[in-house]
Ligand SMILES: O=C(O)CCC(=O)C(=O)O
């Protein structure tokens with residue numbers, strides 16, 4: 001259970017860091033399953049611009065039971081429910097392995113504006129639980145955040161430049177203009193969030209964030225679970241994105257009573 005101070009911090013800053021939530025053994029297992037999914041060719045994968053390295057794998061909770069169980073693990077689920085003050089369902093899961101030397105930038109963006117424009121998500125009552133499967137350092141592509149930017153509604157300050165979610169440039173499709181970024185940064189400053197593997201970073205759907213390229217020799221793997229408030233379910237739209245990118249299975253997620261590492265074979 002989160003403390004009142006943690007809830008206040010999230011409400012004010014738009015993010016919350018929870019160190020060392022998952023054990024070494026759990027992270028080792030999650031990382032090895034993540035590596036297997038990264039290496040297996042499937043439509044869930046999006047490649048980097050070089051066409052060779054994997055930039056993202058979507059819908060990992062649909063691909064292996066350990067990730068499905070992770071979405072129901074109280075350590076991930078309960079903070080999401082408390083911070084959204086709501087029952088939740090899973091809008092998306094996403095594995096982002098930022099490859100050594102080559103893993104590319106994710107430009108400044110608000111996740112919510114992607115989900116609003118691409119998927120018909122009505123409001124920003126959504127958040128990401130990011131589980132670090134590697135040590136995230138200042139060198140390997142930490143998450144940069146503008147604290148407090150989650151209350152900025154940037155609909156008219158954000159322009160859409162490209163269609164098609166499969167594009168390696170998808171991080172650039174809905175781009176906030178630099179004047180707006182400058183004034184929000186000057187007002188609120190910047191933080192760089194990194195930490196040990198097994199730690200969790202929770203951030204609001206509307207908080208401005210990005211990540212620089214991985215310029216180190218090691219991996220930087222992060223698994224994102226996007227929990228959406230149950231009353232904020234997607235509206236029907238034409239040409240919806242695939243289920244594994246933007247789920248329309250609006251079932252309330254309930255906490256698992258199984259240990260995360262049970263039945264991991266298969
Ligand atoms: O993996 C990262 O560093 C950030 C990715 C991100 O912001 C996103 O997928 O929305």
Ligand SMILES: [Fe+2]
Nearest residue numbers: 109110111209
């Ligand atoms: Fe994002």
